[in-house]
Amino acid sequence: MEDAGLKLKRVREKLNLRFREVEEASQQIAAKWNNDEFLVALSRLSDIENRGTVPSIFRIYSLCTIYRLNFVEVLTWYGVDLSQSAADSLITPNPTTHPVDLRTEITHPVQGPIAFDPGLDLQRTTYLSRMIAKWGPLPVQLFHGLDLKNQHYAFIGSDDWFMYPLLRPGSLVAIDETKRKPINSGWTSEFERPIYFFEHRDGYACSWCSVTDKQLFLVPHPASLCETRIYNHPSDITVIGQVTGVAMQLDEQAGPRTRS
Numbered sequence: 001m002e003d004a005g006l007k008l009k010r011v012r013e014k015l016n017l018r019f020r021e022v023e024e025a026s027q028q029i030a031a032k033w034n035n036d037e038f039l040v041a042l043s044r045l046s047d048i049e050n051r052g053t054v055p056s057i058f059r060i061y062s063l064c065t066i067y068r069l070n071f072v073e074v075l076t077w078y079g080v081d082l083s084q085s086a087a088d089s090l091i092t093p094n095p096t097t098h099p100v101d102l103r104t105e106i107t108h109p110v111q112g113p114i115a116f117d118p119g120l121d122l123q124r125t126t127y128l129s130r131m132i133a134k135w136g137p138l139p140v141q142l143f144h145g146l147d148l149k150n151q152h153y154a155f156i157g158s159d160d161w162f163m164y165p166l167l168r169p170g171s172l173v174a175i176d177e178t179k180r181k182p183i184n185s186g187w188t189s190e191f192e193r194p195i196y197f198f199e200h201r202d203g204y205a206c207s208w209c210s211v212t213d214k215q216l217f218l219v220p221h222p223a224s225l226c227e228t229r230i231y232n233h234p235s236d237i238t239v240i241g242q243v244t245g246v247a248m249q250l251d252e253q254a255g256p257r258t259r260s
Contacts, residue, residue: 004077009049011067026062038062093158097204100155154197162207164224171248179242182211200237
């Protein structure tokens, strides 16, 4: 694999830019932002290209700007793949429920199914992994169901059993922030009852709810063994939006052990 510094060198040479010209251009960027960290001095540029010195994020920005390179792509040259940040965040579970930001400007293709077995019947429950005939690159834009830029998401903490088993710890939920007015009735089953995402004085919560003139009750799933929580509303708790989607893993061995 070609060294990142050597890649930058090849780009500079193709643009017929000399060390001095790169330094002068970076001086202008540093002056604009009143930050000398953007400056790429002659000696530092030489070290980056020839000695494997890793530039700071400021110098990477300057070089990308001068060379007309994509910042995210150059980060991959140094082994930092921003498209993996969401997946890598699951390596270290967070015990508290919290919102997450999955927005990305990455537009390069991702690997996905491009051909299915002709016997696939979408009206029946199907193990899709066995029905995929061919994998290949797909542009991110094809995944219309995941509007990472405009949709809002939250992660259910690994210690949050409040809505178990409907929402297991570690679940990723999609939130519609246009639906902020809780509904107290109108459903016929627990699967139809709306779940909301809240921000309160101690953090975040995701649950059913019941609202009176001055109080909001966070209502847990009966199987969770959790207690109802009561907040003054709207002074102590805010409805961020209604949960409209969920992605979670099923673990038959996992389950709440004590009432909390």
